Amino acid sequence: MGDEAKIKYEEEFIVNSRGMRLFTCRWLPVNQEPKALIFICHGYAMECSVTMNSTANRLGKAGFGVYGMDYEGHGKSEGLQGFVNSFDDVIQDCSTHFTSICEKPEHKKKMRCLLGESMGGAVALLLHRKMPQYWDAAILAAPMCKIADEIRPNPVMINILTAISKIIPTWKLIPTKDIIDIAFKEPQVRDQIRENPLCYKGKPRLRTGYELFRVSSEIEQRLHEISLPFLVLHGEEDKVTDKSVSIELHRVASSSDKTIKLYPGMWHGLLYGEPPQNLEVVFKDIIHWLHTRCLHANARIERDLKHQHDDEQQQPVILQKLP
Template identity: 45%
Template sequence: MGKPLKFEGVSEELHKIVDADMDQVWPRRRAREAFKDIQLSIDHILFKMPCDGLTMTEICSQSYEVNSRGLEIFSKSWLPDGSSPKAVICFCHGYGDTCTFFFEGMWLTMRIARKLASCGYGVFAMDYPGFGLSEGLHGYIPKFDRIVDDVIEHYSKVKENPNLRTLPSFLFGESMGGAVALKVHLKQPDAWNGAVLVAPMCKIADDMVPPWLVTQILIGVSNWLPKRKLVPQKDLAELAFRDLNKRKQASYNVVAYKHKPRLRTAVELLRTTQEIEQQLDKVSLPLLILHGKDDKVTDPSVSKALYEKASSTDKTLNLYDDAYHALLQGETDDTILRVFGDIISWLDKHC
C-alpha cells in the first residue's frame, strides 16, 4: 500500500475516504466526489487563468459509457460556447493519471482542457480502463494495445458526430499518453491531422528501469503474478515536478494510482516503449513534440530521435532548459505559460 495521504484542515472522515483501497472503481469515484471541494483551494497557475465563452458538457449519459468490452468508461468534453470548434482535440492521459485533475481541474477555474476550449477548440478526454473513474483494476494494464483500441473506439465515435465530422482532429498525449497517441496513429495512419506530444513515453529513462537481471526476473514472475504491486519505483512526483509547491499539490489528485507498478503493467510499458522506439520512422503525421531537457522519467533523447526519424514533413521539437517531466503541471508559472502558448500557437497554425 502507498503512504496514507495527510491534508491540513481535512476531517478524519475524508481522510478515511481517500485512504481507502481504490483497486476498484467505486471507492475512486467516491473519493473524487468527496474531495472536489478541497481541490478548489489549490493555488496553481492552471486554476487561475481566466476563461470566457465556454460551455462544459458531459459525453453520454452521466459522463459514462459502456464500451465494446463491457467496461464503463468515464469521459468529458469541453466546447466553445456559441460557435463551431476550430478542431477536435482528443486527450490521452499519462500513467496512473486521470482526466479529472490538472486536465479538467475543478469546476469554477481554468484548466488545460478549458483553456483549449476557450481558444476555440473542442476538447474530448477519457479515463482508460483501470484509471481514474473508469472501471477496471486500478493501475492494471494487461495488454497495452487494449488501451489503444479502447481509445480508438471512443474517439472514433466522437469524430462521427455530425457537428464534428468535417473538422480537423488532433491527438494530445502526455507521457504514457504520448505512447498511446503514437500507437493510435500507427493503427490509423490517415485518421488524424496532427499530434501534440508532451514528454512522450517513447522510452522510459534508464534510471527508472531496474537492473537487467531484476527486469528479467520481474518479466518471468509477471506471468504468474501479473497483478501484484512489486516493481520498485522512485518517487515520481519528485522526479516529475520541479516546482516544490506544485509537487505537494500533486497529492491532491486523490484518484491517481500511487502504488508500485503492477508486474504486468510494468512489463507492458517497457515492451511498448521498445516497440515504439523501433517504429519511429513510421510516424507520418504533423507533430509538435515538447520535452524538458532534465526529464528523468521519459527520455528526452528519444523525443529527439522521434523528431529526426519520423517521416513527417511537418514536425516541430521544443526542448525546455532545466525543465522536468510535468511540463504543464510541475514547472514554474512562466514555463507552464510558455509551453501552453507554444501548443496554442502550433494548433492555430494547423487549423
C-alpha cells in the first residue's frame, strides 16, 4: 500500500435534541494518529455510508480521520425520506455531533476541516457562520450557494410553491429535471445511486424545496462574511449548482487563505461521479491542499493553547499560613 494508511470503518446511532435517531460513521487510520479531522456534509438526497464511502476511504488512506452523519430524513437516519422541515435543525444536529468529536481530549490539537458537497457545501458554510472562530478550514465541492437556473423553477412558481409548502409541506410537487442524470457523468454511478435505497429519488418535497431556496439565497447574499481558509471546487459543466457563485465566493470572501479550482468538462458530482482519471485529479488537489494546511502552524490551535496557558497562569495562588 506504500504510504497509504490502513483504515477502519465504524458506525453508530446518536439521538438529537428532538429525540430522533441519527446515523453516524467514521473512517479512521489504523496504528497512526490522524493528521487532521475531516467532517463530511453530504448532498441533498444522498447519505454517507455508501455514496461518500469512496471519498472517505481516499482521505482516510491519506492519513486523515473522517466523520460523517446522515441528516434527518436522509440515509439511515430517522425522519420522512427526503424531507427537511428546517435547515436550522440540520445545522444544529451537525454542529452538536461534530463539535462533540472535536472536543475529545485526544482531538484538541487536531485541525478541524469541513468537507461539503453540493447542499453539504451550504451546510459547511452555515456551520462556519454559526461558530466563525471554531472551524479551521473547509473544502467546498460544487457548493449550493445558488441553485442553477437550468433546474430552478421560475419566480412565479417559487412564490406559489412557497405558499403551498406551509399547508402541505411533505408533498412531492416541485417540478425539476432528473438530478441524477445531470449531476453524475459516469453511467455506472447513476445506476448505483438509483439502486441505493438510502438515496431519495422522488421529486423534492415542498418544504424541503423551500428550505433549499431560502438557504441558498441567503448564502449568496452573505458570501463576504466567510472568513475561514477554504478550497472551492467546481466543474465547468455543472448544471446543478451555479459555478459563477463559486467564483464570486472566491472573489468576495474575507478569507485571507482561499483557493478555487475549476475543472473543464467536469460535471456536478466531482467527488464520485466522474471517470477515474478525473477523480484522481480532484483528490490530488484536495489532499495536497489539506497537507499544506496541516504543515502550517494552525492559528486556532495556537490561540487555544495560549488561552489555556493564560488561564492556568491566572489561577489564584493560595498561601497557607504557618502556625
